[in-house]
């Protein structure tokens with residue numbers, strides 16, 4: 180891929196999704212766009228780029244942005260944050276909200292759904308009463324393709340082999356041919372919506388837990404600052420922000436403080 184085409188692609192991906200593609204990532208862009216070109220029945224990368232340049236409104240730009248997202252995820256990813264939820268965060272938040280019996284969670288980079296469904300399984304296992312509360316779990320992502328898969332609740336064998344303990348597989352999934360389908364009664368407790376973290380955020384309720392795990396790494400500091408400031412405004416007092424293991428609010432938004440639990444950290448808005 181030549182520099183002019185690479186710059187064209189990386190500029191509009193940055194513009195639309197704030198995903199930073201540094202020089203040196205040409206191979207990545209090329210291989211993902213070749214797949215897209217095949218899906219679009221175009222016989223070369225040049226043909227795809229020609230079509231993009233010819234008409235910015237043909238829907239293809241959106242597909243390129245989707246293709247440039249990295250949707251890597253797994254059930255109970257990193258394990259320790261889920262232990263912190265079970266041992267500390269959920270008991271604390273449930274005690275705090277015992278009167279209103281209301282808790283709202285949001286996962287802002289849900290990918291194919293393993294993260295919200297892991298939380299749902301954890302609730303069903305350890306805090307089933309919470310599912311009788313006014314409990315809302317909104318899960319969003321920029322990429323419509325992964326959201327469609329998340330909504331379906333369908334996972335292949337490889338996906339359920341990653342991080343999901345066998346007893347939870349048999350308890351919470353139903354085999355459907357070669358795939359496993361997450362139980363419908365729990366699946367409908369998650370509301371999946373499209374939301375681009377770097378554009379306007381459509382109406383979200385006030386939140387008790389915000390999951391923004393393994394997505395902030397793709398953004399530059401200014402974008403991270405804007406996203407954290409928005410998240411901060413939505414968090415109720417005492418609410419928690421969960422980031423990925425390689426992500427932090429430190430030196431980005433110092434209105435957050437770090438709270439450490441065993442082998443993981445979460446973030447809370449500092450109280451005045």
Ligand SMILES: C[S@@+](CC[C@H](N)C(=O)[O-])C[C@H]1O[C@@H](n2cnc3c(N)ncnc32)[C@H](O)[C@@H]1O
Pocket residue numbers: 195196197198248249250251252253256287288289290291294319320321322325374375376377391392393394397423
């Ligand atoms: C690596 S996955 C992380 C999934 C999950 N949170 C986890 O930790 O396993 C990153 C997700 O962020 C989404 N994403 C990237 N840029 C985004 C943006 N600007 N707005 C919303 N989602 C975005 C991608 O589509 C992708 O599904």
